[in-house]
Amino acid sequence: MDTNLSELELQALHDIAAGRDPFGVCxxxxxxxxxxxxxxxxxxxxxxxxxxxxxxxxxxxxxxxA
Numbered sequence: 001m002d003t004n005l006s007e008l009e010l011q012a013l014h015d016i017a018a019g020r021d022p023f024g025v026c027x028x029x030x031x032x033x034x035x036x037x038x039x040x041x042x043x044x045x046x047x048x049x050x051x052x053x054x055x056x057x058x059x060x061x062x063x064x065x066a
Contacts, residue, residue, distance in 0.1 A: 010065070012035075016058070
């Protein structure tokens with residue numbers, strides 16, 4: 001499936017869908033900015049809302065990727 005999402009964006013979506021922390025892959029101080037930019041990109045794409053919960057578009061994308 002061609003979603004034009006990075007591996008980190010897809011991982012964050014799947015983590016959110018599973019009820020896990022989307023920052024689970026952020027272990028070093030430098031990773032935090034990358035994770036924040038990832039969430040911002042997912043919001044701009046309409047895949048998560050401002051509460052970091054999946055939108056309908058995000059849910060259908062994770063269902064299609066499963």
